[in-house]
Amino acid sequence: KQEVTQIPAALSVPEGENLVLNCSFTDSAIYNLQWFRQDPGKGLTSLLLIQSSQREQTSGRLNASLDKSSGRSTLYIAASQPGDSATYLCAVANSGYALNFGKGTSLLVTP
Amino acid sequence: DTAVSQTPKYLVTQMGNDKSIKCEQNLGHDTMYWYKQDSKKFLKIMFSYNNKELIINETVPNRFSPKSPDKAHLNLHINSLELGDSAVYFCASSQQGGSLTDTQYFGPGTRLTVL
Numbered sequence: 001k002q003e004v005t006q007i008p009a010a011l012s013v014p015e016g017e018n019l020v021l022n023c024s025f026t027d028s029a030i031y032n033l034q035w036f037r038q039d040p041g042k043g044l045t046s047l048l049l050i051q052s053s054q055r056e057q058t059s060g061r062l063n064a065s066l067d068k069s070s071g072r073s074t075l076y077i078a079a080s081q082p083g084d085s086a087t088y089l090c091a092v093a094n095s096g097y098a099l100n101f102g103k104g105t106s107l108l109v110t111p
Numbered sequence: 112d113t114a115v116s117q118t119p120k121y122l123v124t125q126m127g128n129d130k131s132i133k134c135e136q137n138l139g140h141d142t143m144y145w146y147k148q149d150s151k152k153f154l155k156i157m158f159s160y161n162n163k164e165l166i167i168n169e170t171v172p173n174r175f176s177p178k179s180p181d182k183a184h185l186n187l188h189i190n191s192l193e194l195g196d197s198a199v200y201f202c203a204s205s206q207q208g209g210s211l212t213d214t215q216y217f218g219p220g221t222r223l224t225v226l
Contacts, residue, residue, distance in 0.1 A: 031209075031210075031211050031213075032211055032212070032213070034214065034215070036217075042219060042220070043115075043201060043217040043219040044154075044201070044203075044217040045217075046214050046215065046216065046217075049212065049214050051211045051212060052211065053211075087152070089154070091154075093213070095167070095209070097142065097144075097159040097161065097166045097208040097209060098144070098156040098159055098167050098169070099146075099154075099156065099215060100156075101153070101154040101155070103151070103152065103153055104152060
């Protein structure tokens, strides 16, 4: 059974800092890994998807890496802004018909 | 236009009642999902449907019955509601489940409170 762990559970940084969110998973036989953002009381927004054969994906200030053999992914956020404050969720697809989610990292970026 | 929509957004009901949550996607996707987010914010898959056929049923009580009248809709009916059913239920859809590049798009969620 796939287990997904995210560290840290919460993070508070001043505006402008670069930061790294970590995700680890126990079963390396994955289809892909997705990073989502969830704002309070809202749904999930997909940020990046990394296929199992890829090492990284970039979108704007976000960069996600994947090391399938070690069961790890990181989400790097450059030059953080208060608008980045949200919960970031890592999710792994094994069968392709379901995502296994971590419990998320709650990020607060202070002005 | 909203890509994945759910109704209602909030649902407050008494124990023992039966209720339904509706989900619609206008993305032309083949695969739809229901997830449950509990009080600790942990998201877990409940069901997935591909072209109206049930693919995954993750040890969900029989009181939960999904129904997919067509590819664009996946409704969730819950019988005999219990206190533990209180959660936020998210519907999602994707182009084609089982694909390496399949991205899931989520609805805004339905917050169910059972009193």
